[in-house]
Amino acid sequence: MAFAKLFERNGQQILVKKDVNEENFPEIQYFFEPQIEGFSEVGSTAITFKKNDKKVWKKVNEIFENVTEKNAFDVVNRALKDLREVFK
Numbered sequence: 144m145a146f147a148k149l150f151e152r153n154g155q156q157i158l159v160k161k162d163v164n165e166e167n168f169p170e171i172q173y174f175f176e177p178q179i180e181g182f183s184e185v186g187s188t189a190i191t192f193k194k195n196d197k198k199v200w201k202k203v204n205e206i207f208e209n210v211t212e213k214n215a216f217d218v219v220n221r222a223l224k225d226l227r228e229v230f231k
Contacts (some may be wrong), residue, residue: 150212157215162209168195169203171210175219177226188222 147160148175158174170189177186194198 148207148210148215150215151204152212152216157219159210159215161203163195164189164191165178168192169199171203171207173218173222177223186222186226188218188221207225 147158150157150159153203155176155178160172160174162172164170164171169192172187172189174185174187176184192203
């Protein structure tokens with residue numbers, strides 16, 4: 144079973160990765176280039192789950208398997224929209 148997916152569109156890449164955070168909770172992480180002046184070369188956003196059991200991992204795996212290029216770009220574009228609003 145895959146733990147990461149890489150999508151590319153118009154020269155922009157998004158890496159989607161299953162992992163756990165520092166509190167050992169499952170996450171689906173999205174890494175991307177923010178393309179916003181003053182930001183680092185790599186940005187990230189994540190969906191974090193607040194339990195770590197078989198039932199949650201089943202849901203994490205289901206969500207991850209259904210991540211497509213379109214919804215990965217939708218997630219990142221939403222995060223970038225929010226960032227642009229904050230840093231106008």
